[in-house]
Amino acid sequence: MMRSRLWLAVVGLFVMTGTAGAQKQGGTLRVTHRDNPPSASILEEATISTDMPFMGVFNNLVVFDPDSTVNRLDKVVPDLATSWALSDDDRTLTFQLRDGVKWHDNKPFTSADVKCTWDMLTGKVNGKLRKNPHKTWWFNIKDVATDGDTKVIFHLHDPQPSIMAMFAGGFSPVYPCHVPANEMRTHPIGTGPFKFKSFKQNESIRIVRNPNYWKPGKPYLDAIEYTIITNRSTMLLAMATGKFDLTFSGELTPELTKNLQEQAPAVQCVLQATGTQGNLLVNRERPPFDNEQIRKAMVLSIDRKAFSDILSRGVYEVGGANMPPPEGFWAWSKEYMETVPGYGADVEKSREEGRRIMQSLGYGPDHVMQLKVTTRNIPDYRDAAVILIDHLKSIYIQGELEPLDTSVWYARLLRKDFSVAMNVQGTGIDDPDVQFFENYLCGSERNYTSYCNPDLEKLFHRQSQMKDLEARRKLVWDIDKKLQEDGARPVVYHGKAGTCWWPRVHGIKIAHNTVYNHWRFEDVWLDQ
Amino acid sequence: MLQYILRRLGLMVLTLFGVSVAIFLLLRIVPGNIADILFDSAGLIDPAEKQQIVADLGLDLPLVTQYAHWIAGLAHGDLGYSYVSEKPVLDEVLPRIPITARLAGLALLFAVCTGVPFGVVSAVRQNTWLDYGLRVMSLAALSMPSFWLGLLVLMAFVNWFGLLPIYDKAPATWGAAILMYGVPAATVGFRSSALIMRLTRSSMLEVLRQDYVRTARSKGLSERAVTFIHALRNAVLPVITTIGIETAFLFGGLIVTETVFNIPGVARFLVEAIRWRDYPMVQNLVMFIAVVVVLVNLLVDLAYMFVDPRIRLRT
Numbered sequence: 001m002m003r004s005r006l007w008l009a010v011v012g013l014f015v016m017t018g019t020a021g022a023q024k025q026g027g028t029l030r031v032t033h034r035d036n037p038p039s040a041s042i043l044e045e046a047t048i049s050t051d052m053p054f055m056g057v058f059n060n061l062v063v064f065d066p067d068s069t070v071n072r073l074d075k076v077v078p079d080l081a082t083s084w085a086l087s088d089d090d091r092t093l094t095f096q097l098r099d100g101v102k103w104h105d106n107k108p109f110t111s112a113d114v115k116c117t118w119d120m121l122t123g124k125v126n127g128k129l130r131k132n133p134h135k136t137w138w139f140n141i142k143d144v145a146t147d148g149d150t151k152v153i154f155h156l157h158d159p160q161p162s163i164m165a166m167f168a169g170g171f172s173p174v175y176p177c178h179v180p181a182n183e184m185r186t187h188p189i190g191t192g193p194f195k196f197k198s199f200k201q202n203e204s205i206r207i208v209r210n211p212n213y214w215k216p217g218k219p220y221l222d223a224i225e226y227t228i229i230t231n232r233s234t235m236l237l238a239m240a241t242g243k244f245d246l247t248f249s250g251e252l253t254p255e256l257t258k259n260l261q262e263q264a265p266a267v268q269c270v271l272q273a274t275g276t277q278g279n280l281l282v283n284r285e286r287p288p289f290d291n292e293q294i295r296k297a298m299v300l301s302i303d304r305k306a307f308s309d310i311l312s313r314g315v316y317e318v319g320g321a322n323m324p325p326p327e328g329f330w331a332w333s334k335e336y337m338e339t340v341p342g343y344g345a346d347v348e349k350s351r352e353e354g355r356r357i358m359q360s361l362g363y364g365p366d367h368v369m370q371l372k373v374t375t376r377n378i379p380d381y382r383d384a385a386v387i388l389i390d391h392l393k394s395i396y397i398q399g400e401l402e403p404l405d406t407s408v409w410y411a412r413l414l415r416k417d418f419s420v421a422m423n424v425q426g427t428g429i430d431d432p433d434v435q436f437f438e439n440y441l442c443g444s445e446r447n448y449t450s451y452c453n454p455d456l457e458k459l460f461h462r463q464s465q466m467k468d469l470e471a472r473r474k475l476v477w478d479i480d481k482k483l484q485e486d487g488a489r490p491v492v493y494h495g496k497a498g499t500c501w502w503p504r505v506h507g508i509k510i511a512h513n514t515v516y517n518h519w520r521f522e523d524v525w526l527d528q
Numbered sequence: 529m530l531q532y533i534l535r536r537l538g539l540m541v542l543t544l545f546g547v548s549v550a551i552f553l554l555l556r557i558v559p560g561n562i563a564d565i566l567f568d569s570a571g572l573i574d575p576a577e578k579q580q581i582v583a584d585l586g587l588d589l590p591l592v593t594q595y596a597h598w599i600a601g602l603a604h605g606d607l608g609y610s611y612v613s614e615k616p617v618l619d620e621v622l623p624r625i626p627i628t629a630r631l632a633g634l635a636l637l638f639a640v641c642t643g644v645p646f647g648v649v650s651a652v653r654q655n656t657w658l659d660y661g662l663r664v665m666s667l668a669a670l671s672m673p674s675f676w677l678g679l680l681v682l683m684a685f686v687n688w689f690g691l692l693p694i695y696d697k698a699p700a701t702w703g704a705a706i707l708m709y710g711v712p713a714a715t716v717g718f719r720s721s722a723l724i725m726r727l728t729r730s731s732m733l734e735v736l737r738q739d740y741v742r743t744a745r746s747k748g749l750s751e752r753a754v755t756f757i758h759a760l761r762n763a764v765l766p767v768i769t770t771i772g773i774e775t776a777f778l779f780g781g782l783i784v785t786e787t788v789f790n791i792p793g794v795a796r797f798l799v800e801a802i803r804w805r806d807y808p809m810v811q812n813l814v815m816f817i818a819v820v821v822v823l824v825n826l827l828v829d830l831a832y833m834f835v836d837p838r839i840r841l842r843t
Contacts, residue, residue, distance in 0.1 A: 030696075036612075036800060038566060038568075038612065039612075130566070130577065130580075130581060131566060131567060131574070131577055132574070132577070182614060185614060186613065186614050186615065199613075200623075200792070201610075201612065201613050201620060201797070201800075202792055202796060202797055202800050203792040204697075227696050227790070228790075229694075229790050230787060230790075230796075231787050231788055231790065233679055233682075233788075234679075234682065234694060234787075234788055234789070234790055237682055237683065237686055237692055238692050238694060238696075238790075240686070241686050241690065241691065241692045243692055243694075243696065405559065405560065406560075406565065406568050406803070407558075407559060407560025407561070407564045407565050407568070407803075407805060408559045408560045408564065409568070410564060410567055410568055411560060411564045414575070445574060
């Protein structure tokens with residue numbers, strides 16, 4: 001017995017040392033980048049173009065378990081916070097912070113930095129951030145207090161279990177108090193495994209190993225270099241020839257992913273849910289779309305499967321506001337989805353009902369409604385808008401495509417200067433709080449259609465406070481169904497995209513339900 | 529001669545003033561500004577935050593004041609700050625100029641070194657198989673879109689040599705630089721070469737029929753002397769004009785080539801700056817390109833005087 005235990009211990013030690021020794025130090029990871037990031041400040045952007053390259057510079061209070069392929073509430077693990085605790089009334093969240101952590105400029109990290117960051121994010125300190133796209137994530141934070149250098153206390157208006165998911169997301173790094181916001185946009189300082197080295201506009205981004213990282217021995221890479229290649233054909237050829245180790249997060253369409261694997265069979269790829277969805281925006285303040293019946297008819301004309309088939313050969317998923325399964329946790333079950341108007345398998349039946357509604361309003365083959373379908377003039381938006389125009393024909397609506405330059409697209413949405421628009425948008429975290437409060441709350445900046453249902457809003461808050469996941473999910477299904485029935489912002493498809501890397505890259509763990517997290521690269525190493 | 533150059537320089541200042549007004553106004557006529565674009569990446573617009581950005585950047589000032597600020601800065605060598613990178617425009621633009629200059633220079637060298645000799649050969653061997661072949665090739669070069677040709681070249685390199693001649697970092701040696709810039713330069717120079725070849729050919733054909741060429745031959749001069757000393761020198765004037773125009777194009781119009789070969793040059797940067805409505809960057813880059821164009825035109829005019837003594841006499 002004693003001998004077998006000794007053997008187990010020896011084998012265990014061998015395996016442990018073997019595993020620990022397997023990672024190789026050094027090397028530069030070469031990654032393609034799709035476009036020029038608007039800035040290096042993650043807190044001020046909502047785009048993966050900033051999030052991915054600069055995530056390695058920072059740490060969060062907590063993160064989604066880097067070893068898990070799914071980002072979920074039960075997968076949140078410590079980062080700069082070593083532990084956290086909720087008060088009995090679930091309204092006070094206390095984080096115990098890691099001691100001895102230093103910023104890249106050697107200043108000590110303290111609870112004041114955490115307070116400072118969330119004071120900016122909640123809008124308590126004005127003028128520091130030029131933009132604050134995730135302000136709605138933090139609506140429930142009443143105030144932030146510190147208790148010494150290593151304890152920070154968040155006082156919440158109401159209980160909100162999902163707030164931990166927001167803290168763990170890639171868009172929630174902790175910023176240093178002593179560095180001005182404009183400097184964070186050009187030369188970010190963090191506590192993360194990599195230090196910022198250079199950001200050459202339209203050319204490259206380079207981050208290098210932080211030798212004083214608080215996790216001893218990590219990161220393994222000497223540097224990560226992102227080369228901005230805007231032309232997808234060039235990027236594919238460059239990846240296929242091995243000039244790069246990794247493609248940009250979720251940059252390859254399902255078709256391009258397949259194409260790359262045919263060109264370079266050794267390349268490994270993962271198709272992820274991108275957290276982006278195509279949705280129909282109908283201006284409910286502008287006649288005749290203030291008529292609920294017309295909006296309903298429009299929803300009934302949509303063949304969601306056709307969108308998926310045409311845009312992605314059937315890879316895109318159909319669902320409501322929340323990310324559909326298997327990646328998403330909060331979306332309807334298949335059986336439940338069948339009960340939602342417009343989601344039934346028989347599209348022709350839905351369209352027949354849509355035509356009946358339109359006929360009752362005086363429209364028909366001889367009296368067709370003319371409208372403009374506004375969209376942003378980039379392929380993802382334009383292609384979907386063209387399909388939408390085709391579908392609307394089935395209910396006597398003749399659409400004309402109105403492609404808008406990016407510079408005017410959001411300005412027009414804000415002014416509500418559109419009748420019908422095809423929109424594509426992303427959310428960083430698969431959680432109903434993010435979806436509902438960001439996009440459907442009365443008066444929210446991203447509530448482009450001005451949908452406002454005070455009764456439903458109460459349910460938004462109720463689900464947000466629920467601890468029982470299953471009960472919350474049931475309520476979320478009902479809310480989502482009501483949103484689709486009301487035509488608040490009819491969801492047409494949920495996107496998926498590929499990320500690929502060569503086998504020489506080890507330690508990459510990609511979450512299947514987001515493209516925005518898991519890019520700290522502290523466990524990644526190169527076998528070369 | 530000095531008087532001529534001074535007069536041309538005076539005209540150059542007037543031209544640049546016109547360009548500065550045009551680009552300043554055109555940029556502001558185009559819908560949207562940097563504040564709109566900045567919020568694009570965030571997917572929302574907060575009116576208060578937007579107004580703050582507009583005020584911070586001085587975009588709410590009267591147009592005349594904005595223009596005066598820009599020109600006053602230019603006069604002092606202060607090109608302002610990029611709205612996007614928040615760095616001095618000069619720091620952003622300067623590293624890109626040598627890249628574009630190298631690419632344009634190599635492309636021009638390729639175009640002239642192939643276009644002029646092939647044009648001469650084609651004219652001298654008119655209506656032979658060689659002439660037909662060169663004419664077909666030049667037509668093909670003019671007809672092929674450069675993005676398509678660029679991608680074909682890239683795919684050919686991948687298939688035949690297993691390497692991809694794109695820009696991923698600054699070349700460390702002259703050899704590496706020639707390799708890195710050579711392929712895109714040849715790709716873009718192919719079209720210019722065809723243009724120069726066709727122009728040289730037609731110009732040479734006209735000159736070769738002139739009496740003085742016949743006289744030169746009757747004097748017993750060798751065919752090489754007749755072609756290169758008597759004919760080509762007289763045929764080259766329109767070619768010089770074309771080279772001037774192509775030089776201007778190569779400095780500011782290589783957007784497709786720079787994109788396909790991923791070269792961080794002036795043209796790609798300019799297009800990105802326009803997309804972002806980065807006014808200081810666009811205004812100063814356009815002014816830089818305008819200066820290059822005007823200077824090249826001046827050099828072309830001066831070249832006329834050296835090549836054709838009759839022009840020199842008239843000045």
